Amino acid sequence: MSDLKVDESFSQALRAELVSRVNKTASARPRKAARWWLGAGVFAGAVVLGGVGATAAGLLNIPGAPIVTPLGTPTTESHTGPATIDLGTAPKEAKAIRLEMTCLTTGSWAYESGATSTCKQHDLEGRGATTRFQLPVAPGKETTTINTQAQSQWRLTWTFVDVESTDWATNANGETYGAENENGQPELVAVKATNGQFGYVRKAELDDATGVSMMQTFRTPEEALAWQAERQGKSYAIPVYDPDGTTVVGEFIVQDGNGHIVETDGNGHVLEPDMLASEIPQ
Amino acid sequence: MGNMGSQDAGLWARSLAGDGAAFGALFDRHRDRVFRHAYRLCGNRHTSEDILATAFLELWKKRRKVVLVEHSILPWLLVTTTNVARNTNRASTRYRRMLDSLPRQDEAQVDSGEATYFQSVLDQDVVDALKTLGSIDLHLISLVVFEEYSVNAAAELLNLSPAAAKSRMHRARSKIKDVLQPKPAPPSQFVMEGNGS
Numbered sequence: 001m002s003d004l005k006v007d008e009s010f011s012q013a014l015r016a017e018l019v020s021r022v023n024k025t026a027s028a029r030p031r032k033a034a035r036w037w038l039g040a041g042v043f044a045g046a047v048v049l050g051g052v053g054a055t056a057a058g059l060l061n062i063p064g065a066p067i068v069t070p071l072g073t074p075t076t077e078s079h080t081g082p083a084t085i086d087l088g089t090a091p092k093e094a095k096a097i098r099l100e101m102t103c104l105t106t107g108s109w110a111y112e113s114g115a116t117s118t119c120k121q122h123d124l125e126g127r128g129a130t131t132r133f134q135l136p137v138a139p140g141k142e143t144t145t146i147n148t149q150a151q152s153q154w155r156l157t158w159t160f161v162d163v164e165s166t167d168w169a170t171n172a173n174g175e176t177y178g179a180e181n182e183n184g185q186p187e188l189v190a191v192k193a194t195n196g197q198f199g200y201v202r203k204a205e206l207d208d209a210t211g212v213s214m215m216q217t218f219r220t221p222e223e224a225l226a227w228q229a230e231r232q233g234k235s236y237a238i239p240v241y242d243p244d245g246t247t248v249v250g251e252f253i254v255q256d257g258n259g260h261i262v263e264t265d266g267n268g269h270v271l272e273p274d275m276l277a278s279e280i281p282q
Numbered sequence: 283m284g285n286m287g288s289q290d291a292g293l294w295a296r297s298l299a300g301d302g303a304a305f306g307a308l309f310d311r312h313r314d315r316v317f318r319h320a321y322r323l324c325g326n327r328h329t330s331e332d333i334l335a336t337a338f339l340e341l342w343k344k345r346r347k348v349v350l351v352e353h354s355i356l357p358w359l360l361v362t363t364t365n366v367a368r369n370t371n372r373a374s375t376r377y378r379r380m381l382d383s384l385p386r387q388d389e390a391q392v393d394s395g396e397a398t399y400f401q402s403v404l405d406q407d408v409v410d411a412l413k414t415l416g417s418i419d420l421h422l423i424s425l426v427v428f429e430e431y432s433v434n435a436a437a438e439l440l441n442l443s444p445a446a447a448k449s450r451m452h453r454a455r456s457k458i459k460d461v462l463q464p465k466p467a468p469p470s471q472f473v474m475e476g477n478g479s
Contacts, residue, residue: 005317006314007331009385011313014384015309018338018342023302109303116293116307219349219350
Protein backbone atom coordinates (compact mmCIF):
# COMPACT_ATOMS: atom_id res chain seq x y z
CA MET A 1 0.00 0.00 0.00
CA SER A 2 2.91 2.33 0.62
CA ASP A 3 3.66 2.16 -3.09
CA LEU A 4 0.34 3.74 -3.85
CA LYS A 5 0.88 7.15 -5.38
CA VAL A 6 -1.46 9.77 -6.70
CA ASP A 7 -1.45 10.16 -10.46
CA GLU A 8 0.98 13.06 -10.87
CA SER A 9 -0.86 14.92 -13.62
CA PHE A 10 -4.12 14.70 -11.69
CA SER A 11 -2.37 15.87 -8.55
CA GLN A 12 -0.68 18.83 -10.26
CA ALA A 13 -3.93 19.98 -11.85
CA LEU A 14 -5.73 19.69 -8.52
CA ARG A 15 -2.94 21.56 -6.79
CA ALA A 16 -3.10 24.39 -9.30
CA GLU A 17 -6.87 24.63 -8.81
CA LEU A 18 -6.50 24.77 -5.01
CA VAL A 19 -3.75 27.39 -5.15
CA SER A 20 -5.83 29.54 -7.46
CA ARG A 21 -8.90 29.25 -5.20
CA VAL A 22 -6.88 30.39 -2.21
CA ASN A 23 -5.28 33.25 -4.12
CA LYS A 24 -8.68 34.34 -5.40
CA THR A 25 -10.04 34.81 -1.89
CA ALA A 26 -7.03 36.96 -1.09
CA SER A 27 -7.90 39.47 -3.77
CA ALA A 28 -11.60 39.31 -2.92
CA ARG A 29 -11.29 40.74 0.58
CA PRO A 30 -8.73 42.47 2.75
CA ARG A 31 -6.03 40.09 3.82
CA LYS A 32 -5.53 41.62 7.19
CA ALA A 33 -8.88 40.48 8.59
CA ALA A 34 -8.02 36.85 8.06
CA ARG A 35 -4.54 36.91 9.45
CA TRP A 36 -3.77 34.95 12.51
CA TRP A 37 -0.63 33.51 13.86
CA LEU A 38 -0.69 30.17 15.49
CA GLY A 39 2.48 28.61 16.72
CA ALA A 40 4.48 31.28 14.96
CA GLY A 41 6.49 33.79 16.90
CA VAL A 42 5.65 37.43 16.35
CA PHE A 43 8.53 39.78 16.91
CA ALA A 44 9.21 43.38 16.23
CA GLY A 45 12.86 42.98 17.05
CA ALA A 46 14.96 40.16 15.79
CA VAL A 47 15.73 37.20 17.98
CA VAL A 48 19.22 35.99 17.27
CA LEU A 49 18.84 32.59 15.80
CA GLY A 50 21.12 29.64 15.51
CA GLY A 51 22.19 28.58 12.06
CA VAL A 52 22.36 30.98 9.20
CA GLY A 53 21.05 33.96 11.12
CA ALA A 54 23.72 34.07 13.73
CA THR A 55 26.42 33.49 11.19
CA ALA A 56 25.20 36.18 8.87
CA ALA A 57 25.17 38.60 11.75
CA GLY A 58 28.75 37.70 12.64
CA LEU A 59 27.76 36.52 16.09
CA LEU A 60 29.87 33.45 16.36
CA ASN A 61 30.75 34.16 19.96
CA ILE A 62 27.19 33.69 21.19
CA PRO A 63 26.95 30.40 23.05
CA GLY A 64 24.75 27.87 21.32
CA ALA A 65 25.19 29.44 17.89
CA PRO A 66 26.83 27.00 15.50
CA ILE A 67 30.19 27.75 13.94
CA VAL A 68 29.72 27.62 10.20
CA THR A 69 32.74 27.25 7.93
CA PRO A 70 32.29 27.53 4.15
CA LEU A 71 33.93 24.74 2.14
CA GLY A 72 34.97 25.76 -1.35
CA THR A 73 33.59 28.54 -3.48
CA PRO A 74 29.91 29.36 -3.96
CA THR A 75 28.07 28.17 -7.07
CA THR A 76 25.46 30.35 -8.75
CA GLU A 77 22.74 29.47 -11.24
CA SER A 78 19.94 31.56 -12.70
CA HIS A 79 16.53 30.14 -13.54
CA THR A 80 13.15 31.10 -14.92
CA GLY A 81 10.18 29.18 -13.53
CA PRO A 82 10.33 26.04 -11.36
CA ALA A 83 13.62 24.12 -11.34
CA THR A 84 15.35 21.18 -9.77
CA ILE A 85 18.91 22.17 -9.01
CA ASP A 86 21.80 19.74 -9.10
CA LEU A 87 23.80 20.80 -6.05
CA GLY A 88 26.73 18.53 -6.82
CA THR A 89 28.50 16.09 -4.56
CA ALA A 90 29.13 17.34 -1.06
CA PRO A 91 32.73 17.45 0.18
CA LYS A 92 33.35 14.77 2.79
CA GLU A 93 33.36 17.13 5.76
CA ALA A 94 30.25 19.07 4.65
CA LYS A 95 27.34 18.96 7.08
CA ALA A 96 24.99 21.41 5.38
CA ILE A 97 24.40 23.50 2.30
CA ARG A 98 23.78 27.21 2.66
CA LEU A 99 21.59 28.63 -0.06
CA GLU A 100 20.62 32.13 -1.05
CA MET A 101 17.69 32.63 -3.39
CA THR A 102 17.52 36.08 -4.91
CA CYS A 103 14.37 36.97 -6.79
CA LEU A 104 14.91 38.92 -10.00
CA THR A 105 11.22 39.44 -10.71
CA THR A 106 8.12 39.48 -8.51
CA GLY A 107 6.61 36.11 -7.64
CA SER A 108 6.29 33.41 -4.98
CA TRP A 109 8.74 30.64 -4.30
CA ALA A 110 8.11 27.35 -2.52
CA TYR A 111 10.92 25.26 -1.05
CA GLU A 112 11.07 21.55 -0.32
CA SER A 113 10.74 22.20 3.41
CA GLY A 114 7.30 23.69 2.83
CA ALA A 115 8.57 27.22 3.50
CA THR A 116 7.63 29.86 0.97
CA SER A 117 8.81 33.36 0.15
CA THR A 118 7.27 36.14 -1.88
CA CYS A 119 8.85 39.03 -3.72
CA LYS A 120 6.86 42.17 -4.35
CA GLN A 121 8.02 45.09 -6.45
CA HIS A 122 9.49 47.01 -3.50
CA ASP A 123 11.44 43.94 -2.34
CA LEU A 124 13.39 43.84 -5.58
CA GLU A 125 15.30 46.97 -4.58
CA GLY A 126 16.14 46.03 -1.00
CA ARG A 127 17.39 43.07 0.96
CA GLY A 128 13.91 41.55 0.90
CA ALA A 129 14.93 40.14 -2.46
CA THR A 130 17.20 37.52 -0.88
CA THR A 131 16.04 34.46 1.02
CA ARG A 132 18.65 32.47 2.90
CA PHE A 133 18.18 28.96 4.06
CA GLN A 134 20.10 25.86 4.91
CA LEU A 135 19.71 22.23 3.89
CA PRO A 136 21.29 19.27 5.67
CA VAL A 137 23.66 17.13 3.67
CA ALA A 138 22.11 13.70 3.16
CA PRO A 139 23.68 10.75 1.35
CA GLY A 140 22.32 10.41 -2.19
CA LYS A 141 20.45 13.69 -1.98
CA GLU A 142 22.09 15.97 -4.50
CA THR A 143 19.19 18.02 -5.78
CA THR A 144 16.64 20.42 -4.43
CA THR A 145 13.48 21.62 -6.12
CA ILE A 146 12.18 25.17 -5.99
CA ASN A 147 8.71 25.87 -7.31
CA THR A 148 7.58 29.19 -8.63
CA GLN A 149 5.46 30.73 -11.36
CA ALA A 150 6.55 29.93 -14.93
CA GLN A 151 7.66 33.51 -15.61
CA SER A 152 9.45 34.18 -12.31
CA GLN A 153 13.18 34.74 -12.60
CA TRP A 154 15.56 34.01 -9.78
CA ARG A 155 19.15 33.25 -8.91
CA LEU A 156 20.39 30.62 -6.50
CA THR A 157 23.81 30.64 -4.87
CA TRP A 158 24.94 27.78 -2.69
CA THR A 159 27.96 26.74 -0.66
CA PHE A 160 28.71 23.54 1.21
CA VAL A 161 29.53 24.28 4.83
CA ASP A 162 30.83 22.55 7.89
CA VAL A 163 28.65 23.21 10.91
CA GLU A 164 29.95 22.74 14.41
CA SER A 165 27.31 23.11 17.08
CA THR A 166 28.15 24.77 20.37
CA ASP A 167 26.51 24.60 23.76
CA TRP A 168 24.71 27.27 25.70
CA ALA A 169 26.59 28.83 28.58
CA THR A 170 25.40 29.07 32.18
CA ASN A 171 25.60 32.22 34.29
CA ALA A 172 26.26 32.55 38.01
CA ASN A 173 22.57 32.04 38.79
CA GLY A 174 22.54 28.76 36.92
CA GLU A 175 20.51 30.14 34.00
CA THR A 176 21.39 28.95 30.49
CA TYR A 177 22.00 31.70 27.94
CA GLY A 178 22.73 31.80 24.23
CA ALA A 179 21.22 31.64 20.77
CA GLU A 180 18.11 29.72 19.88
CA ASN A 181 19.15 26.52 18.13
CA GLU A 182 17.97 22.98 17.41
CA ASN A 183 17.65 22.38 21.15
CA GLY A 184 15.16 25.23 21.42
CA GLN A 185 15.58 28.35 23.48
CA PRO A 186 17.76 28.72 26.56
CA GLU A 187 16.43 30.52 29.62
CA LEU A 188 18.07 33.72 28.36
CA VAL A 189 17.60 34.09 24.62
CA ALA A 190 20.06 36.16 22.57
CA VAL A 191 18.46 39.17 20.88
CA LYS A 192 19.32 42.52 19.43
CA ALA A 193 17.90 45.32 21.57
CA THR A 194 16.27 48.42 20.07
CA ASN A 195 19.46 50.40 20.83
CA GLY A 196 21.49 48.00 18.70
CA GLN A 197 23.11 46.25 21.66
CA PHE A 198 23.19 42.47 21.67
CA GLY A 199 21.97 40.91 24.86
CA TYR A 200 19.48 38.42 26.25
CA VAL A 201 15.78 38.35 27.05
CA ARG A 202 14.30 36.01 29.60
CA LYS A 203 12.44 33.26 27.72
CA ALA A 204 9.50 33.41 30.15
CA GLU A 205 9.13 37.15 29.57
CA LEU A 206 9.46 36.67 25.82
CA ASP A 207 6.78 33.98 25.74
CA ASP A 208 4.40 36.16 27.71
CA ALA A 209 5.00 39.12 25.43
CA THR A 210 4.66 37.16 22.18
CA GLY A 211 1.69 35.21 23.47
CA VAL A 212 3.35 31.90 22.67
CA SER A 213 1.72 30.35 25.71
CA MET A 214 -1.67 31.81 24.73
CA MET A 215 -1.31 30.59 21.16
CA GLN A 216 -0.89 27.02 22.29
CA THR A 217 -4.46 27.12 23.53
CA PHE A 218 -6.20 28.21 20.30
CA ARG A 219 -8.08 25.60 18.40
CA THR A 220 -9.94 27.69 15.87
CA PRO A 221 -9.18 30.72 13.71
CA GLU A 222 -11.92 32.64 15.57
CA GLU A 223 -10.13 32.34 18.89
CA ALA A 224 -6.84 33.37 17.38
CA LEU A 225 -8.37 36.27 15.48
CA ALA A 226 -10.11 37.56 18.60
CA TRP A 227 -6.88 37.37 20.55
CA GLN A 228 -5.04 39.10 17.75
CA ALA A 229 -7.65 41.84 17.42
CA GLU A 230 -7.35 42.56 21.11
CA ARG A 231 -3.59 42.93 20.84
CA GLN A 232 -3.63 44.77 17.53
CA GLY A 233 -1.34 47.76 17.57
CA LYS A 234 -0.21 47.20 21.15
CA SER A 235 3.43 46.73 21.91
CA TYR A 236 5.13 45.02 24.78
CA ALA A 237 8.60 45.99 25.96
CA ILE A 238 10.76 43.51 27.79
CA PRO A 239 14.22 44.11 29.25
CA VAL A 240 17.39 42.98 27.53
CA TYR A 241 20.05 41.79 29.95
CA ASP A 242 23.74 41.05 30.08
CA PRO A 243 24.51 37.35 30.33
CA ASP A 244 24.23 37.75 34.11
CA GLY A 245 20.45 38.06 33.69
CA THR A 246 20.38 41.13 35.98
CA THR A 247 22.11 44.09 34.32
CA VAL A 248 19.72 45.71 31.83
CA VAL A 249 21.40 46.83 28.61
CA GLY A 250 18.36 47.79 26.55
CA GLU A 251 14.87 46.75 25.67
CA PHE A 252 13.22 44.47 23.17
CA ILE A 253 9.85 45.38 21.71
CA VAL A 254 7.26 42.81 20.76
CA GLN A 255 4.58 44.42 18.66
CA ASP A 256 1.68 42.84 16.88
CA GLY A 257 0.77 43.77 13.36
CA ASN A 258 4.32 44.85 12.78
CA GLY A 259 6.24 41.68 13.39
CA HIS A 260 8.17 38.99 11.69
CA ILE A 261 6.86 35.51 11.31
CA VAL A 262 9.52 33.07 12.33
CA GLU A 263 9.49 29.83 10.40
CA THR A 264 11.58 26.73 10.61
CA ASP A 265 12.63 24.61 7.68
CA GLY A 266 11.93 20.89 7.57
CA ASN A 267 14.87 20.10 9.78
CA GLY A 268 14.14 22.26 12.72
CA HIS A 269 16.33 25.10 11.49
CA VAL A 270 14.82 28.47 12.01
CA LEU A 271 14.77 30.64 8.94
CA GLU A 272 15.90 34.20 9.49
CA PRO A 273 13.07 36.44 10.57
CA ASP A 274 14.13 39.41 8.48
CA MET A 275 14.03 37.51 5.23
CA LEU A 276 10.39 36.70 5.82
CA ALA A 277 9.38 40.27 6.48
CA SER A 278 8.75 40.77 2.79
CA GLU A 279 5.85 38.35 2.78
CA ILE A 280 3.84 40.01 5.48
CA PRO A 281 0.80 41.65 3.92
CA GLN A 282 0.83 45.35 4.61
CA MET B 283 4.78 13.75 13.63
CA GLY B 284 5.07 16.55 16.14
CA ASN B 285 7.55 18.34 13.93
CA MET B 286 5.40 18.08 10.87
CA GLY B 287 2.38 19.27 12.76
CA SER B 288 3.95 22.29 14.29
CA GLN B 289 4.83 23.51 10.86
CA ASP B 290 1.26 23.33 9.58
CA ALA B 291 0.23 26.20 11.80
CA GLY B 292 2.36 28.73 9.96
CA LEU B 293 1.37 27.53 6.50
CA TRP B 294 -2.27 27.29 7.52
CA ALA B 295 -2.24 30.83 8.88
CA ARG B 296 -0.79 32.07 5.63
CA SER B 297 -3.31 30.07 3.61
CA LEU B 298 -6.10 31.75 5.55
CA ALA B 299 -4.52 35.06 4.67
CA GLY B 300 -4.91 34.13 1.00
CA ASP B 301 -1.43 32.81 0.27
CA GLY B 302 -2.01 30.15 -2.38
CA ALA B 303 1.60 28.95 -2.29
CA ALA B 304 1.24 28.10 1.40
CA PHE B 305 -1.89 26.08 0.71
CA GLY B 306 -0.06 24.36 -2.13
CA ALA B 307 2.69 23.39 0.30
CA LEU B 308 0.11 21.92 2.69
CA PHE B 309 -1.32 19.94 -0.22
CA ASP B 310 2.14 18.62 -1.10
CA ARG B 311 2.74 17.66 2.50
CA HIS B 312 -0.46 15.73 3.10
CA ARG B 313 -1.78 14.56 -0.26
CA ASP B 314 -0.16 11.10 -0.21
CA ARG B 315 -1.48 10.23 3.22
CA VAL B 316 -4.94 11.50 2.39
CA PHE B 317 -4.87 9.57 -0.87
CA ARG B 318 -3.72 6.37 0.83
CA HIS B 319 -6.38 6.77 3.48
CA ALA B 320 -9.05 7.26 0.81
CA TYR B 321 -7.78 4.17 -1.00
CA ARG B 322 -7.87 2.20 2.22
CA LEU B 323 -11.54 3.04 2.58
CA CYS B 324 -12.76 2.54 -0.97
CA GLY B 325 -10.16 0.32 -2.67
CA ASN B 326 -10.44 2.10 -5.99
CA ARG B 327 -7.93 4.43 -7.52
CA HIS B 328 -10.17 6.85 -9.37
CA THR B 329 -12.63 7.10 -6.52
CA SER B 330 -9.67 7.79 -4.23
CA GLU B 331 -8.61 10.66 -6.46
CA ASP B 332 -12.11 12.10 -6.25
CA ILE B 333 -12.05 11.76 -2.48
CA LEU B 334 -8.60 13.34 -2.24
CA ALA B 335 -9.71 16.32 -4.30
CA THR B 336 -12.98 16.68 -2.41
CA ALA B 337 -11.22 16.55 0.97
CA PHE B 338 -8.88 19.40 0.04
CA LEU B 339 -11.65 21.43 -1.58
CA GLU B 340 -13.68 20.97 1.61
CA LEU B 341 -10.66 21.94 3.69
CA TRP B 342 -10.65 25.27 1.92
CA LYS B 343 -14.41 25.71 1.79
CA LYS B 344 -14.79 24.98 5.50
CA ARG B 345 -11.58 26.71 6.54
CA ARG B 346 -13.35 28.79 9.19
CA LYS B 347 -14.41 25.61 10.97
CA VAL B 348 -11.22 23.63 10.67
CA VAL B 349 -9.81 22.51 13.99
CA LEU B 350 -6.08 21.96 14.31
CA VAL B 351 -4.94 19.03 16.42
CA GLU B 352 -1.43 19.28 17.77
CA HIS B 353 -1.05 22.20 15.35
CA SER B 354 -1.70 19.94 12.38
CA ILE B 355 -4.48 19.96 9.80
CA LEU B 356 -3.94 16.29 8.97
CA PRO B 357 -6.37 14.84 11.55
CA TRP B 358 -9.13 17.13 10.29
CA LEU B 359 -8.31 16.13 6.72
CA LEU B 360 -8.42 12.43 7.60
CA VAL B 361 -11.77 12.74 9.31
CA THR B 362 -13.13 14.67 6.33
CA THR B 363 -11.64 12.05 3.99
CA THR B 364 -13.48 9.37 5.94
CA ASN B 365 -16.73 11.31 5.74
CA VAL B 366 -16.32 11.92 2.03
CA ALA B 367 -15.45 8.28 1.40
CA ARG B 368 -18.57 7.17 3.25
CA ASN B 369 -20.70 9.52 1.29
CA THR B 370 -18.87 9.70 -2.00
CA ASN B 371 -21.74 10.46 -4.30
CA ARG B 372 -23.26 13.36 -2.42
CA ALA B 373 -20.07 15.08 -1.26
CA SER B 374 -18.37 14.89 -4.61
CA THR B 375 -21.42 16.20 -6.48
CA ARG B 376 -20.62 19.69 -5.29
CA TYR B 377 -17.34 19.57 -7.17
CA ARG B 378 -18.36 17.21 -9.98
CA ARG B 379 -17.69 19.58 -12.83
CA MET B 380 -14.30 20.54 -11.42
CA LEU B 381 -13.36 16.90 -10.75
CA ASP B 382 -14.28 15.94 -14.30
CA SER B 383 -12.07 18.67 -15.68
CA LEU B 384 -8.91 17.25 -14.05
CA PRO B 385 -6.65 15.11 -16.23
CA ARG B 386 -6.57 11.37 -15.48
CA GLN B 387 -4.71 8.33 -16.59
CA ASP B 388 -7.31 6.36 -18.48
CA GLU B 389 -8.71 3.21 -16.92
CA ALA B 390 -7.12 0.85 -19.44
CA GLN B 391 -3.67 2.14 -18.64
CA VAL B 392 -4.26 1.75 -14.92
CA ASP B 393 -5.77 -1.72 -15.20
CA SER B 394 -3.18 -3.15 -17.52
CA GLY B 395 -0.10 -2.02 -15.70
CA GLU B 396 1.39 -0.70 -12.53
CA ALA B 397 -1.74 -0.28 -10.49
CA THR B 398 -2.98 -3.84 -10.39
CA TYR B 399 -0.75 -4.90 -7.52
CA PHE B 400 -2.11 -2.22 -5.22
CA GLN B 401 -5.24 -4.18 -4.56
CA SER B 402 -4.33 -7.27 -2.66
CA VAL B 403 -6.86 -9.66 -1.21
CA LEU B 404 -5.84 -8.44 2.24
CA ASP B 405 -6.63 -4.84 1.29
CA GLN B 406 -10.11 -5.84 0.25
CA ASP B 407 -10.65 -7.64 3.55
CA VAL B 408 -9.63 -4.54 5.45
CA VAL B 409 -11.85 -2.34 3.28
CA ASP B 410 -14.76 -4.67 4.04
CA ALA B 411 -13.97 -4.77 7.74
CA LEU B 412 -13.81 -0.98 7.96
CA LYS B 413 -17.20 -0.77 6.31
CA THR B 414 -18.73 -2.50 9.32
CA LEU B 415 -17.70 0.30 11.69
CA GLY B 416 -19.83 3.28 12.64
CA SER B 417 -18.54 6.72 11.63
CA ILE B 418 -17.00 7.71 14.94
CA ASP B 419 -15.30 4.35 15.39
CA LEU B 420 -13.97 4.55 11.87
CA HIS B 421 -12.57 8.04 12.58
CA LEU B 422 -10.90 6.71 15.71
CA ILE B 423 -9.38 3.70 14.00
CA SER B 424 -8.18 5.88 11.11
CA LEU B 425 -6.45 8.38 13.36
CA VAL B 426 -5.08 6.06 16.01
CA VAL B 427 -4.30 2.82 14.20
CA PHE B 428 -3.40 3.99 10.69
CA GLU B 429 -2.01 7.43 11.36
CA GLU B 430 -0.60 6.85 14.84
CA TYR B 431 -2.17 9.78 16.63
CA SER B 432 -2.69 9.41 20.35
CA VAL B 433 -6.15 8.41 21.53
CA ASN B 434 -6.33 11.72 23.38
CA ALA B 435 -5.59 13.79 20.27
CA ALA B 436 -8.22 11.87 18.30
CA ALA B 437 -10.71 12.24 21.13
CA GLU B 438 -10.16 15.98 21.19
CA LEU B 439 -10.97 16.31 17.49
CA LEU B 440 -14.02 14.07 17.72
CA ASN B 441 -15.39 15.73 20.86
CA LEU B 442 -15.13 12.56 22.92
CA SER B 443 -13.82 12.16 26.42
CA PRO B 444 -10.52 10.25 26.49
CA ALA B 445 -12.21 7.44 28.42
CA ALA B 446 -15.04 7.15 25.91
CA ALA B 447 -12.52 7.16 23.05
CA LYS B 448 -10.53 4.39 24.71
CA SER B 449 -13.50 2.12 25.17
CA ARG B 450 -14.73 2.80 21.64
CA MET B 451 -11.25 1.96 20.34
CA HIS B 452 -11.31 -1.30 22.22
CA ARG B 453 -14.70 -2.27 20.82
CA ALA B 454 -13.79 -1.21 17.30
CA ARG B 455 -10.59 -3.25 17.36
CA SER B 456 -12.45 -6.36 18.50
CA LYS B 457 -15.06 -5.83 15.84
CA ILE B 458 -12.44 -5.58 13.10
CA LYS B 459 -10.67 -8.67 14.43
CA ASP B 460 -13.96 -10.56 14.37
CA VAL B 461 -14.66 -9.59 10.80
CA LEU B 462 -11.13 -10.36 9.63
CA GLN B 463 -10.58 -13.67 11.43
CA PRO B 464 -13.12 -16.39 11.09
CA LYS B 465 -13.27 -16.66 7.32
CA PRO B 466 -13.89 -20.02 5.68
CA ALA B 467 -10.84 -21.07 3.67
CA PRO B 468 -10.57 -18.85 0.60
CA PRO B 469 -11.65 -20.54 -2.60
CA SER B 470 -8.46 -22.20 -3.68
CA GLN B 471 -9.30 -22.19 -7.38
CA PHE B 472 -8.94 -18.39 -7.23
CA VAL B 473 -5.25 -18.75 -6.56
CA MET B 474 -4.86 -21.49 -9.13
CA GLU B 475 -6.45 -19.35 -11.80
CA GLY B 476 -4.21 -16.47 -10.86
CA ASN B 477 -1.13 -18.60 -11.38
CA GLY B 478 -2.25 -19.69 -14.82
CA SER B 479 -0.50 -22.96 -15.50
